[in-house]
Amino acid sequence: MGLFRLLFWIILIAAAFWLWRRVMRKGSNKQAAQTTLPMVRCAQCGVHVPRAQALQNQDRWYCSRAHLEQDSQPGGH
Structure with a gap:
């Protein structure tokens, strides 16, 4: 039972980290698009x-x- 609980927390933390990186990457792309000059x-x-x-x-x-x-x-x- 302890192994499944450990795997659950590892998967949950990995998913949260992946989502956080994905959101941060989208935010930086918006800033780059706003700073382009003709x-x-x-x-x-x-x-x-x-x-x-x-x-x-x-x-x-x-x-x-x-x-x-x-x-x-x-x-x-």
């Missing part, structure tokens, strides 16, 4: 940067002011 490609060097940090000139995006100025100069490409 990215744009620099017209000068091709590096992808978050749109909030990029500079825009007409329909082109740039990773820095230097690349924006280089691309706007004649022969800058």
Whole structure:
């Protein structure tokens, strides 16, 4: 009888641990999905940067002011 009681508690603890890990994993996926930012490609060097940090000139995006100025100069490409 003692062996069955021990097996019961082991199975119960393993199931609780499995459920806890499953719930914690779902919570971390939601946080990761909320932190994704739209990215744009620099017209000068091709590096992808978050749109909030990029500079825009007409329909082109740039990773820095230097690349924006280089691309706007004649022969800058």
